Amino acid sequence: MDPDVRFAYTRAMSQAEIESRLRDVGHGVLSLADGDDSYAIPLYHHYEDGTFFFRLGETPDNSKGDYIETTETATYVVFEAEETAEAAQERGWSVIARGPIERVPRSHPVYDVQYVNEQFAPIRIFDEAHDEVELTLYELQPEVLSGRQN
Template sequence: MDPDAQFAYTRAMSEPEVESHLQRVDHGVLALADSNTSYAVPLYHHYEDGRLFFRLGETPDNRKAEYIETTEAATYVVFETEETAGPAEERGWSVVARGPIEQVPQSHPAYDIESINERFPPIRLFDEAHDEVELTLYELDVEQLSGRRN
């Protein structure tokens, strides 16, 4: 190891700290896999009572849904850094959640459109027409949850 490399020590966050960050920051990156190929996508989430939900707008050729089907354990990362005078003073935190991800049945109360609109920002459309997008809700069954901060 190069003796001139700079290091910043981190510490584990408590469960209440981790949950606080998941409730306060509503976006992160969901990592999925299909055999030896990975796919990561930035998403909004809703965290409530230990449950981590994602709302997706899916189209017929949607890669996210294909990867969700083949992923045994998804990883979701949320992080934030604070701007400082220099890299040595940088402060930040990260939360990592891992577990299987499944589509929530449309009969589930979380699928209520008013609840979804309260919990998530509007769906971002790119080149799709509004009527080509199907609203789907997924839940990550959090088997591992950890957080670190410095």
């Protein structure tokens, strides 16, 4: 290895640190797959009792739901990085969650409109009309949950 390459040493986060970060930072990137084709989407999440809840606005022609159905193991990454004037002083952390992702049944209490509005940022839509967007909730119960920070 080139001796001039700079490194930043990281350490594993404790379970308490991971839990705190996941409650405090409500967004990340969800990675899905369909065979050898991948799909990643930035999302807001709600983390409660070891489970991630995701709220998606789906339309008949979007592919998020299709990818979720073909994904055996989803990966969700939550992270923050603090840039500084000196690169050597930069700090950051990341949490990676891996596990199955499933649609939440409409009968589940998380579908309550007040609960959804309290737990999630407003849903972002682009060119779709409101009546074309179906609210769907998914949950990921991690089989693997790890965090690193420096």
